[in-house]
Amino acid sequence: DTAVSQTPKYLVTQMGNDKSIKCEQNLGHDTMYWYKQDSKKFLKIMFSYNNKELIINETVPNRFSPKSPDKAHLNLHINSLELGDSAVYFCASSQDLAKNEQFFGPGTRLTVL
Amino acid sequence: GENVEQHPSTLSVQEGDSAVIKCTYSDSASNYFPWYKQELGKGPQLIIDIRSNVGEKKDQRIAVTLNKTAKHFSLHITETQPEDSAVYFCAARKAAGNKLTFGGGTRVLVKP
Numbered sequence: 001d002t003a004v005s006q007t008p009k010y011l012v013t014q015m016g017n018d019k020s021i022k023c024e025q026n027l028g029h030d031t032m033y034w035y036k037q038d039s040k041k042f043l044k045i046m047f048s049y050n051n052k053e054l055i056i057n058e059t060v061p062n063r064f065s066p067k068s069p070d071k072a073h074l075n076l077h078i079n080s081l082e083l084g085d086s087a088v089y090f091c092a093s094s095q096d097l098a099k100n101e102q103f104f105g106p107g108t109r110l111t112v113l
Numbered sequence: 114g115e116n117v118e119q120h121p122s123t124l125s126v127q128e129g130d131s132a133v134i135k136c137t138y139s140d141s142a143s144n145y146f147p148w149y150k151q152e153l154g155k156g157p158q159l160i161i162d163i164r165s166n167v168g169e170k171k172d173q174r175i176a177v178t179l180n181k182t183a184k185h186f187s188l189h190i191t192e193t194q195p196e197d198s199a200v201y202f203c204a205a206r207k208a209a210g211n212k213l214t215f216g217g218g219t220r221v222l223v224k225p
Binding site for chain 1: 145147149151154155156157158159162200202206211212213214215217218220
């Protein structure tokens with residue numbers, strides 16, 4: 001009965017590879033987000049989608065491409081991985097753009113070697 | 114854009130004492146201020162929030178105060194317990210797009 005789930009929990013890969021992280025929410029929410037948390041714990045928003053439509057794109061390199069096949073899913077695909085992409089990536093959701101509370105997933109720790 | 118500063122970065126308190134974390138924000142248009150608790154290996158979890166039309170809000174041992182004029186808000190935890198040990202984040206949000214800007218986090222350690 002997990003509200004926001006992400007897979008995988010850990011991802012270790014080589015520089016230059018392409019990888020995807022999946023996110024699903026079963027809360028019936030309209031809005032989903034991706035955040036990046038760096039090694040110093042700093043949390044920064046990357047993207048948000050509302051009803052499958054891109055709302056926020058925070059100057060993220062275009063190697064990062066979010067995809068929302070439906071309201072309950074927001075996946076993150078990363079091309080040509082770089083060392084600096086190593087971080088914990090969190091998916092979150094909120095009821096809609098007006099409802100403030102965001103529910104976070106457990107995170108995906110990405111390590112690029 | 115919005116900038117949120119959070120202090121202190123680490124806080125060590127004795128069990129039973131109070132803990133206070135302070136944040137300042139830059140954008141006077143921000144109208145919603147949540148606090149999140151992040152335990153080791155988990156995602157942030159909302160513990161309390163306050164809107165700009167309210168000056169103070171309390172939930173059991175946790176309280177938040179907001180000073181809109183000075184653009185700062187604070188989290189107060191009373192009677193701290195070991196399970197309060199975690200990283201706490203403040204955030205600020207403007208109305209459009211529900212975009213949260215987070216502070217740098219405070220690592221709280223409650224010593225038994």
